[in-house]
Amino acid sequence: MRLKVEPPLPAIDELRERVETAQALLSDGIGSLGPGRILGWPLGQGFNLIKESGPQAHTFTVTAEGPFGPVPALTYVVNIADLRASLDRPQGSLHQLTQAVQGIARQLDLTAGHRERAEAVTTPTGSPELGSTPPDALPHPLRAP
Numbered sequence: 001m002r003l004k005v006e007p008p009l010p011a012i013d014e015l016r017e018r019v020e021t022a023q024a025l026l027s028d029g030i031g032s033l034g035p036g037r038i039l040g041w042p043l044g045q046g047f048n049l050i051k052e053s054g055p056q057a058h059t060f061t062v063t064a065e066g067p068f069g070p071v072p073a074l075t076y077v078v079n080i081a082d083l084r085a086s087l088d089r090p091q092g093s094l095h096q097l098t099q100a101v102q103g104i105a106r107q108l109d110l111t112a113g114h115r116e117r118a119e120a121v122t123t124p125t126g127s128p129e130l131g132s133t134p135p136d137a138l139p140h141p142l143r144a145p
Contacts, residue, residue: 001064002029009058010080012044019043046083056081 003026011019022041033039043049050056057079064071 004061006059010049012048050084055079
Protein backbone atom coordinates (compact mmCIF):
# COMPACT_ATOMS: atom_id res chain seq x y z
CA MET A 1 0.00 0.00 0.00
CA ARG A 2 1.27 3.42 -0.93
CA LEU A 3 -0.13 6.81 0.04
CA LYS A 4 0.79 10.02 -1.73
CA VAL A 5 -0.27 13.37 -0.23
CA GLU A 6 -0.25 16.52 -2.41
CA PRO A 7 0.60 19.10 -1.24
CA PRO A 8 2.46 17.68 1.79
CA LEU A 9 0.66 17.97 5.11
CA PRO A 10 1.49 20.90 7.37
CA ALA A 11 3.34 20.32 10.61
CA ILE A 12 4.63 22.40 13.49
CA ASP A 13 8.40 23.04 13.39
CA GLU A 14 9.13 20.53 16.18
CA LEU A 15 7.42 17.69 14.24
CA ARG A 16 8.23 18.65 10.64
CA GLU A 17 11.03 16.08 10.24
CA ARG A 18 8.85 13.25 11.62
CA VAL A 19 5.98 14.21 9.30
CA GLU A 20 8.26 14.36 6.26
CA THR A 21 9.71 10.93 7.18
CA ALA A 22 6.20 9.50 7.59
CA GLN A 23 5.02 10.88 4.25
CA ALA A 24 8.14 9.47 2.51
CA LEU A 25 7.56 6.07 4.14
CA LEU A 26 3.91 6.04 3.08
CA SER A 27 4.78 7.17 -0.45
CA ASP A 28 7.40 4.39 -0.80
CA GLY A 29 4.90 1.86 0.51
CA ILE A 30 4.08 -0.27 3.52
CA GLY A 31 4.34 -4.03 2.90
CA SER A 32 1.75 -5.14 5.43
CA LEU A 33 -0.43 -4.01 8.27
CA GLY A 34 -2.40 -6.34 10.49
CA PRO A 35 -6.22 -6.28 10.44
CA GLY A 36 -7.64 -3.42 12.48
CA ARG A 37 -4.20 -1.85 13.00
CA ILE A 38 -3.62 1.88 12.59
CA LEU A 39 -0.45 3.88 11.99
CA GLY A 40 -0.50 7.51 13.08
CA TRP A 41 1.89 10.43 13.23
CA PRO A 42 1.31 13.69 15.08
CA LEU A 43 1.31 16.89 13.02
CA GLY A 44 0.87 19.37 15.87
CA GLN A 45 -1.99 21.33 17.37
CA GLY A 46 -4.86 22.16 15.03
CA PHE A 47 -4.73 25.85 15.89
CA ASN A 48 -1.11 25.88 14.65
CA LEU A 49 -1.87 23.93 11.45
CA ILE A 50 -5.10 25.38 10.11
CA LYS A 51 -4.77 28.80 8.48
CA GLU A 52 -7.14 31.57 9.54
CA SER A 53 -8.80 31.75 6.12
CA GLY A 54 -8.92 30.05 2.75
CA PRO A 55 -8.92 26.41 1.73
CA GLN A 56 -6.24 23.91 2.71
CA ALA A 57 -7.08 21.00 0.43
CA HIS A 58 -4.82 17.95 0.30
CA THR A 59 -5.24 15.10 -2.17
CA PHE A 60 -4.62 11.62 -0.77
CA THR A 61 -4.03 8.94 -3.41
CA VAL A 62 -3.91 5.33 -2.25
CA THR A 63 -2.44 2.63 -4.48
CA ALA A 64 -1.88 -1.01 -3.61
CA GLU A 65 -0.96 -4.44 -4.89
CA GLY A 66 -3.42 -7.19 -4.09
CA PRO A 67 -2.97 -10.97 -4.40
CA PHE A 68 -4.13 -10.74 -8.04
CA GLY A 69 -2.22 -7.62 -9.06
CA PRO A 70 -2.74 -3.86 -8.77
CA VAL A 71 -5.83 -2.58 -6.98
CA PRO A 72 -7.58 0.44 -8.57
CA ALA A 73 -6.28 3.69 -7.07
CA LEU A 74 -8.47 5.58 -4.62
CA THR A 75 -8.29 9.37 -4.40
CA TYR A 76 -9.66 11.52 -1.59
CA VAL A 77 -9.58 15.31 -1.28
CA VAL A 78 -9.52 16.50 2.32
CA ASN A 79 -9.82 20.20 3.10
CA ILE A 80 -8.48 20.53 6.63
CA ALA A 81 -9.83 24.10 6.71
CA ASP A 82 -13.26 22.44 7.12
CA LEU A 83 -12.16 21.72 10.69
CA ARG A 84 -11.52 25.40 11.41
CA ALA A 85 -13.03 26.46 14.77
CA SER A 86 -14.29 22.94 15.50
CA LEU A 87 -13.70 20.74 18.52
CA ASP A 88 -12.55 17.20 17.86
CA ARG A 89 -13.17 14.94 20.80
CA PRO A 90 -14.40 11.41 21.24
CA GLN A 91 -18.07 10.79 21.87
CA GLY A 92 -18.97 10.00 25.43
CA SER A 93 -17.84 11.51 28.68
CA LEU A 94 -15.77 10.83 31.75
CA HIS A 95 -19.06 10.15 33.54
CA GLN A 96 -19.75 7.23 31.18
CA LEU A 97 -16.21 5.92 31.72
CA THR A 98 -16.68 6.17 35.49
CA GLN A 99 -19.95 4.23 35.28
CA ALA A 100 -18.30 1.49 33.22
CA VAL A 101 -15.43 1.13 35.71
CA GLN A 102 -17.90 1.02 38.63
CA GLY A 103 -19.84 -1.75 36.86
CA ILE A 104 -16.66 -3.78 36.43
CA ALA A 105 -15.80 -3.23 40.11
CA ARG A 106 -19.27 -4.48 41.16
CA GLN A 107 -18.82 -7.64 39.05
CA LEU A 108 -15.39 -8.25 40.58
CA ASP A 109 -16.82 -7.81 44.07
CA LEU A 110 -19.60 -10.32 43.30
CA THR A 111 -17.10 -12.81 41.90
CA ALA A 112 -14.84 -12.42 44.94
CA GLY A 113 -17.84 -12.88 47.28
CA HIS A 114 -18.84 -16.13 45.58
CA ARG A 115 -15.26 -17.40 45.81
CA GLU A 116 -15.04 -16.53 49.53
CA ARG A 117 -18.31 -18.35 50.29
CA ALA A 118 -17.17 -21.38 48.31
CA GLU A 119 -13.88 -21.47 50.20
CA ALA A 120 -15.73 -21.24 53.53
CA VAL A 121 -17.53 -24.55 52.93
CA THR A 122 -14.41 -26.52 51.95
CA THR A 123 -11.83 -28.21 54.14
CA PRO A 124 -8.30 -26.83 54.38
CA THR A 125 -7.30 -29.28 51.61
CA GLY A 126 -9.81 -27.66 49.31
CA SER A 127 -12.15 -30.66 49.13
CA PRO A 128 -15.81 -30.29 50.12
CA GLU A 129 -16.65 -31.96 53.41
CA LEU A 130 -18.80 -34.90 52.48
CA GLY A 131 -22.30 -34.71 53.90
CA SER A 132 -21.70 -31.39 55.66
CA THR A 133 -23.37 -29.10 53.12
CA PRO A 134 -26.08 -30.06 50.66
CA PRO A 135 -25.07 -29.23 47.04
CA ASP A 136 -27.91 -26.72 46.56
CA ALA A 137 -26.68 -24.76 49.63
CA LEU A 138 -23.30 -24.06 48.02
CA PRO A 139 -22.89 -20.59 46.53
CA HIS A 140 -23.48 -20.36 42.81
CA PRO A 141 -22.72 -17.35 40.60
CA LEU A 142 -26.15 -17.54 38.93
CA ARG A 143 -28.14 -17.95 42.15
CA ALA A 144 -28.83 -15.13 44.59
CA PRO A 145 -26.95 -15.65 47.90
